[in-house]
Amino acid sequence: MLTTGRIMQWVIAATLPGLLALTLFFGWGNLINVVWCTLVAMGTEALILALRKRPVTFFLSDGSAALTGVLLGLALPPLLPWWISLIAAASAILLAKQLYGGLGSNLFNPAMVGYALVLISFPEAMTTNWAQPLALLDEAPGLLDTLAIIASLAEPATIDGITGATPLDVYKHEIGSRLASTVTADPIFGDGIARGWEWVNLAFLAGGLFLIRLKIITWHIPASFLGALTLMTLLFGYDPDQSVPVQMHLFAGATMLCAFFIATDPVSAATSNKGKLWYGAGIGILLYIIRAWGSYPDAVAFAVLLMNFAVPFIDYYTRPRTYGHRKPERGLPS
Amino acid sequence: MGRPFDFPGGIELPDNKTQSLQSPIRQPSLPDHFAVPLLQHIGEHARACVQPGDTVLKGQRLADSDRGAGVPVHAPTSGTVTAIEARQVPHPSGLEDWCVRIEPDGRDQWTELADCPDYAELPVEEQLSRIHAAGIAGLGGAGFPTDAKLVAGDGARIRTLILNGAECEPYITADQSLMRERPEAIIAGARIISSLLGAEECLIGIEDNKPEAIKALQEATNGTGIEVVVVRTRYPSGGEKQLIQLLTGQEVPHDGIPADIGVLCQNIATAESIYRALRFGEPVISRITTLTGKALERPGNVEARIGTPIIHLLNEAGLHEDNLKRLIMGGPMMGFDLPSITAPVVKGTNCLIAGTADEFPDSPIPQPCIRCGLCEQACPMELLPQQLYWFARSGEYDKAEDFNLFDCIECGACSWVCPSSIPLVQYYQHAKGAIREQRREQEEADRARLRFEQRQARLEKEKAEKEERRQARMEARKHKASGATPESAASSGPDLETLTRRRDDAREKVDEARAKLEEARETAPEAVTKLERALNKHQKRLDSAEQALANAHESSTE
Ligand code: SF4
Ligand code: SF4
Numbered sequence: 001m002l003t004t005g006r007i008m009q010w011v012i013a014a015t016l017p018g019l020l021a022l023t024l025f026f027g028w029g030n031l032i033n034v035v036w037c038t039l040v041a042m043g044t045e046a047l048i049l050a051l052r053k054r055p056v057t058f059f060l061s062d063g064s065a066a067l068t069g070v071l072l073g074l075a076l077p078p079l080l081p082w083w084i085s086l087i088a089a090a091s092a093i094l095l096a097k098q099l100y101g102g103l104g105s106n107l108f109n110p111a112m113v114g115y116a117l118v119l120i121s122f123p124e125a126m127t128t129n130w131a132q133p134l135a136l137l138d139e140a141p142g143l144l145d146t147l148a149i150i151a152s153l154a155e156p157a158t159i160d161g162i163t164g165a166t167p168l169d170v171y172k173h174e175i176g177s178r179l180a181s182t183v184t185a186d187p188i189f190g191d192g193i194a195r196g197w198e199w200v201n202l203a204f205l206a207g208g209l210f211l212i213r214l215k216i217i218t219w220h221i222p223a224s225f226l227g228a229l230t231l232m233t234l235l236f237g238y239d240p241d242q243s244v245p246v247q248m249h250l251f252a253g254a255t256m257l258c259a260f261f262i263a264t265d266p267v268s269a270a271t272s273n274k275g276k277l278w279y280g281a282g283i284g285i286l287l288y289i290i291r292a293w294g295s296y297p298d299a300v301a302f303a304v305l306l307m308n309f310a311v312p313f314i315d316y317y318t319r320p321r322t323y324g325h326r327k328p329e330r331g332l333p334s
Numbered sequence: 335m336g337r338p339f340d341f342p343g344g345i346e347l348p349d350n351k352t353q354s355l356q357s358p359i360r361q362p363s364l365p366d367h368f369a370v371p372l373l374q375h376i377g378e379h380a381r382a383c384v385q386p387g388d389t390v391l392k393g394q395r396l397a398d399s400d401r402g403a404g405v406p407v408h409a410p411t412s413g414t415v416t417a418i419e420a421r422q423v424p425h426p427s428g429l430e431d432w433c434v435r436i437e438p439d440g441r442d443q444w445t446e447l448a449d450c451p452d453y454a455e456l457p458v459e460e461q462l463s464r465i466h467a468a469g470i471a472g473l474g475g476a477g478f479p480t481d482a483k484l485v486a487g488d489g490a491r492i493r494t495l496i497l498n499g500a501e502c503e504p505y506i507t508a509d510q511s512l513m514r515e516r517p518e519a520i521i522a523g524a525r526i527i528s529s530l531l532g533a534e535e536c537l538i539g540i541e542d543n544k545p546e547a548i549k550a551l552q553e554a555t556n557g558t559g560i561e562v563v564v565v566r567t568r569y570p571s572g573g574e575k576q577l578i579q580l581l582t583g584q585e586v587p588h589d590g591i592p593a594d595i596g597v598l599c600q601n602i603a604t605a606e607s608i609y610r611a612l613r614f615g616e617p618v619i620s621r622i623t624t625l626t627g628k629a630l631e632r633p634g635n636v637e638a639r640i641g642t643p644i645i646h647l648l649n650e651a652g653l654h655e656d657n658l659k660r661l662i663m664g665g666p667m668m669g670f671d672l673p674s675i676t677a678p679v680v681k682g683t684n685c686l687i688a689g690t691a692d693e694f695p696d697s698p699i700p701q702p703c704i705r706c707g708l709c710e711q712a713c714p715m716e717l718l719p720q721q722l723y724w725f726a727r728s729g730e731y732d733k734a735e736d737f738n739l740f741d742c743i744e745c746g747a748c749s750w751v752c753p754s755s756i757p758l759v760q761y762y763q764h765a766k767g768a769i770r771e772q773r774r775e776q777e778e779a780d781r782a783r784l785r786f787e788q789r790q791a792r793l794e795k796e797k798a799e800k801e802e803r804r805q806a807r808m809e810a811r812k813h814k815a816s817g818a819t820p821e822s823a824a825s826s827g828p829d830l831e832t833l834t835r836r837r838d839d840a841r842e843k844v845d846e847a848r849a850k851l852e853e854a855r856e857t858a859p860e861a862v863t864k865l866e867r868a869l870n871k872h873q874k875r876l877d878s879a880e881q882a883l884a885n886a887h888e889s890s891t892e
Contacts, residue, residue: 002751003753104702104703104704105702215708216706218707271718319718322738323585323588323715325588325738325741
């Protein structure tokens with residue numbers, strides 16, 4: 001039998017392939033971030049529970065704070081300075097979760113609130129601290145080197161070319177002035193879609209399918225999200241010489257992490273199956289709009305948060321047809 | 335039949351059925367006393383027709399009931415009625431109810447039964463009244479008087495008769511053992527019901543985890559046109575609405591009954607008892623009850639006589655009372671904890687689970703709802719259990735109703751899957767109770783207001799009328815005094831006028847008396863009889879005054 005704690009554990013377990021891929025292709029940064037954000041998230045949760053005089057271990061054992069930390073650690077730039085991750089993780093728990101009354105009562109996805117907050121506050125750090133593929137470095141930084149960078153003891157610049165922008169970002173900015181073939185000649189794109197990123201996304205996809213198999217999540221949100229993103233790209237960005245091509249939308253950046261782990265956060269997502277379809281599709285559409293026409297390189301956080309806003313509305317308009325009723329009831333109860 | 339249809343949601347449960355299927359149906363010994371409740375189903379109490387001290391024979395009627403109101407009850411054995419007393423009955427409320435207490439004489443001697451080999455030739459009415467007389471009420475659990483159900487179906491044209499042999503709840507094997515051992519009687523009963531209803535088809539729904547029962551039924555139905563439909567084992571396939579959906583693809587309208595879509599459901603055990611009632615004249619004095627749970631040494635099915643103290647059956651099955659943690663009547667999903675181990679077996683007692691602590695561990699402390707939606711995926715009624723929970727918990731009952739709370743069949747599938755261990759069904763039950771209570775109060779208040787307004791309006795009207803008549807009289811007197819008698823008055827003469835006045839006075843008195851009486855009915859019931867008498871008196875005076883006036887009229891116009 002599933003319990004809430006067990007569900008959170010499975011979700012965390014299902015992120016491990018993705019974390020492994022991130023570590024293999026981009027170094028220790030994400031792993032350090034995951035551990036760090038998890039500690040901060042759980043620490044903050046414990047502190048607030050204690051202040052609110054709630055049973056600390058009972059609520060910590062539901063694993064939801066840990067999951068928020070893990071997701072942040074996976075989503076944040078791997079070489080982000082420690083204090084920015086700290087702000088992200090602490091505010092995720094404090095602002096997005098506990099201020100709303102704790103697990104189950106939050107309107108917004110906590111991890112994404114934390115992410116969006118630091119993205120707005122530190123746009124520079126959030127775009128430039130992405131680790132470059134290890135394969136492109138002369139010498140891969142070790143665990144201690146990476147720790148030193150994150151702890152801001154060492155300047156990343158001292159290790160040449162270790163940080164940079166993401167392939168999605170690079171493509172978007174370069175494609176205005178150059179052709180697709182010359183843009184992708186940059187080694188960060190590798191031979192396929194985006195060096196390393198394709199494997200990371202495949203790994204998250206695998207973990208996500210595993211969660212569907214366990215019936216911890218349903219297929220509705222990932223399917224409609226990926227479907228809408230694909231459709232939007234085919235409609236508006238079909239020309240790779242003008243905009244980011246579809247395979248890059250799907251397999252570079254945080255797309256699969258979002259599809260299976262972030263958008264599916266049950267608390268802040270729509271509830272009915274039909275509602276989940278709309279919700280996922282909404283995130284897909286918004287994600288494309290912000291990626292293509294906005295000024296942020298990736299937009300998972302904003303797309304998810306905007307759709308969180310829409311959830312009560314979606315829920316009211318997508319109620320299932322109850323057995324024996326001719327039509328589903330719609331709208332707000334009068 | 336091709337593949338059966340499907341219903342949404344549902345869950346797979348550990349079925350825990352094999353324990354009680356190891357041996358054939360057993361016959362328990364006679365207990366030292368029986369307590370037969372006078373009410374064992376939805377409806378009215380039966381009226382006792384025996385008295386303490388009477389000796390009764392097995393199958394003799396103990397209490398009677400009119401058709402449509404309830405069903406009679408019968409003596410489970412021969413012996414002496416020792417009391418008619420209030421006792422604990424198996425009901426979740428733990429309330430006491432009237433029971434006929436019988437001490438067996440040990441001879442177990444039948445009363446004379448109306449054996450009837452040509453029962454099929456009997457007229458419909460006669461068949462129905464025999465079904466009623468045999469005390470048959472739905473044996474599936476809820477227990478609606480069966481003859482009433484068959485009659486209610488009569489007007490609505492039943493096309494499809496469905497026999498429910500799904501028995502989807504864990505632990506229970508009463509129907510399964512009956513199907514395994516007495517398939518012919520079930521099928522004979524099915525044919526009786528089918529012909530009573532004039533149904534075009536008869537389907538038996540059964541879950542695929544009962545291979546022996548399926549085989550037995552298939553053999554028994556061979557050549558009868560009755561179809562055995564095997565459905566996938568999934569709770570709650572045996573819920574009436576779900577079984578109908580599985581077998582016909584149709585849904586019972588939310589504000590209707592199965593007959594609205596031409597379907598009638600009966601439990602297979604009910605069919606068997608109908609056959610026994612018509613063929614042998616046997617009333618329902620026993621039923622198959624599953625005794626199971628780890629606190630019993632010898633679980634199994636027994637043919638339990640109605641009125642047997644439950645403790646007697648459990649002891650015979652080797653109860654370890656020290657290990658007993660929960661005693662459940664019905665299944666673990668929809669059954670309830672028996673408030674007392676001495677309560678008697680009733681017609682709806684399909685299963686008794688004597689569970690130990692490791693079978694039924696305490697449920698963990700509920701955690702917050704994480705809106706994971708597992709409950710929604712499990713709900714066979716396609717409700718949104720997490721929303722219902724939210725509304726029920728915060729007391730937003732109108733919203734809960736708007737989200738179709740009352741369509742919830744309380745199957746418990748949602749609670750079962752909830753990872754946060756929230757006892758969802760308890761919240762729904764509580765909310766339903768609160769809403770019903772609110773409605774009742776509202777109705778009460780509405781009725782009181784209406785009564786008040788009506789009375790107010792009536793008093794106004796009476797006052798106005800009285801005033802009018804007074805005016806008219808004054809007018810008349812004035813005319814008379816001034817000598818300017820109006821035409822009509824002139825022709826009728828003074829006599830007529832006096833009579834009219836008398837009549838009016840009498841009418842006024844009657845009105846007054848009536849008003850007083852009405853008022854007393856609401857405020858002072860003790861004065862009602864006196865006032866009624868007064869009203870009568872005034873009414874009589876009015877009548878005679880009217881009569882006199884009419885006579886005078888007649889004579890004056892002649
Ligand atoms: S299963 Fe429980 S935790 Fe999940 S949505 Fe339903 S009520 Fe909430
Ligand atoms: S108890 Fe009610 S809400 Fe829960 S699954 Fe059953 S029908 Fe649905």
